[in-house]
Amino acid sequence: MRMRRPRLILFWLTLAIALIAAPSAHAHLMNTGFGPFSDGLTHLFVTPEDLLPVIALALMAGLRGPRFGRAVLFALPVGWLVGSAAGLLLAQPITLPVAETIVTIALGALLATDRPLPLAFVACLAILLGLFHGILNGSELPKASSSGQISSAGVAAALFVTVSLLGGQAASMRVPWARVAVRVAGSWIVAIGLLMLGWAMRVPG
Amino acid sequence: MFPNTHTMKNFVQHAGAARRSFITLFLLLYPLTVFAHKRGGEAIGFASGFFHPISGLDHILAMVAVGMWGAQLGAPAMWVLPVVFPMVMALGGMMGLMGIKLPGIELCIALSALALGFAVCREARPKLWIAAIIVGVFAIAHGHAHGTELPLGASGVLYSIGFVIATGLLHALGIAIGLVHRWAVGRIALRVAGAVVAIGGVFFLWKAISGEAV
Numbered sequence: 571m572r573m574r575r576p577r578l579i580l581f582w583l584t585l586a587i588a589l590i591a592a593p594s595a596h597a598h599l600m601n602t603g604f605g606p607f608s609d610g611l612t613h614l615f616v617t618p619e620d621l622l623p624v625i626a627l628a629l630m631a632g633l634r635g636p637r638f639g640r641a642v643l644f645a646l647p648v649g650w651l652v653g654s655a656a657g658l659l660l661a662q663p664i665t666l667p668v669a670e671t672i673v674t675i676a677l678g679a680l681l682a683t684d685r686p687l688p689l690a691f692v693a694c695l696a697i698l699l700g701l702f703h704g705i706l707n708g709s710e711l712p713k714a715s716s717s718g719q720i721s722s723a724g725v726a727a728a729l730f731v732t733v734s735l736l737g738g739q740a741a742s743m744r745v746p747w748a749r750v751a752v753r754v755a756g757s758w759i760v761a762i763g764l765l766m767l768g769w770a771m772r773v774p775g
Numbered sequence: 776m777f778p779n780t781h782t783m784k785n786f787v788q789h790a791g792a793a794r795r796s797f798i799t800l801f802l803l804l805y806p807l808t809v810f811a812h813k814r815g816g817e818a819i820g821f822a823s824g825f826f827h828p829i830s831g832l833d834h835i836l837a838m839v840a841v842g843m844w845g846a847q848l849g850a851p852a853m854w855v856l857p858v859v860f861p862m863v864m865a866l867g868g869m870m871g872l873m874g875i876k877l878p879g880i881e882l883c884i885a886l887s888a889l890a891l892g893f894a895v896c897r898e899a900r901p902k903l904w905i906a907a908i909i910v911g912v913f914a915i916a917h918g919h920a921h922g923t924e925l926p927l928g929a930s931g932v933l934y935s936i937g938f939v940i941a942t943g944l945l946h947a948l949g950i951a952i953g954l955v956h957r958w959a960v961g962r963i964a965l966r967v968a969g970a971v972v973a974i975g976g977v978f979f980l981w982k983a984i985s986g987e988a989v
Binding site: 619761768 | 854857858859861862864865866868869870871872873874922925931932933934935936938939940942943
């Protein structure tokens, strides 16, 4: 089953839109005006720090095959929801830009190298990524009402859609150069992560 | 390759339907009005990062030459070199951002177009690891120069995304040009293109040695 060229173009277009459209790097939610669920749903697509590792993990799982894709499809949102619930219990917001960037670089490198990995390892990665980013996100969410939990559900829905799209596309690739193109995307994520790391440790002047 | 092709088909079919829904949903939910507010440096974020690599001819020539040389060498160099370059360049950029000084950066950048152009012109075929090291050294120099030039107040993440995408697209352009290598006339044209890049490198080298701004 060969991946048709229009589908491949659409895949890259979606990826490009998702990356380019992310207007800023804000851990807090943006107000869409459609309520907390939509705020959460939008959050992933406007936060490159969250989106990049998710893209890397989804593509990596897709390249490994449908079983891996399905594992990440459920493990990541569940981990994120649990992490958000834990983060909501924290009194102070947590920000760990360097740790977030290192995670992004590691996942990008795993995608770029395309090494065979056990299913359990990839599922654990998805849970850990979800827990880590979920806690960071949850600590920033409003705690006074139930809107924090609803927003988390929105983020989980966005994760589910993103992983199913990217993982499904990567799993359907059979042409060797298409797999190479996805691995190149991994190297780009590593490069972006390295620059972000430099930015986080920037010396002014 | 995959044991369960039936479920894989389902997975892919569902993903196809979900993709269409996702794009529609994304376009509907995407809040353009947020651009009315100036926040953490988005104004000099993605666009600034994207246009930075394509604003200098020395950088463009080197990036395109990497792609052309990779295409000329064939697989796996065709994709190894363009994978190595952005990662090592980002490492150089990181060092530049962190204020780590490296000697002879301008000279190395000028040499990159000359050496890579010469390699394409001569159809040089070193071992893959040697080609990767050559490309890596030049990538450090290009990345470092960009890292020290990045504007203050820009959104770091968006700048980085734009920067890496533009660099990758320049490599892709080089590979696309290099695909003419499969024809006899194309091979000659590619070597001429390499010579042009090398001549450009001589110009930049002369500028770097004389201390003039390019």
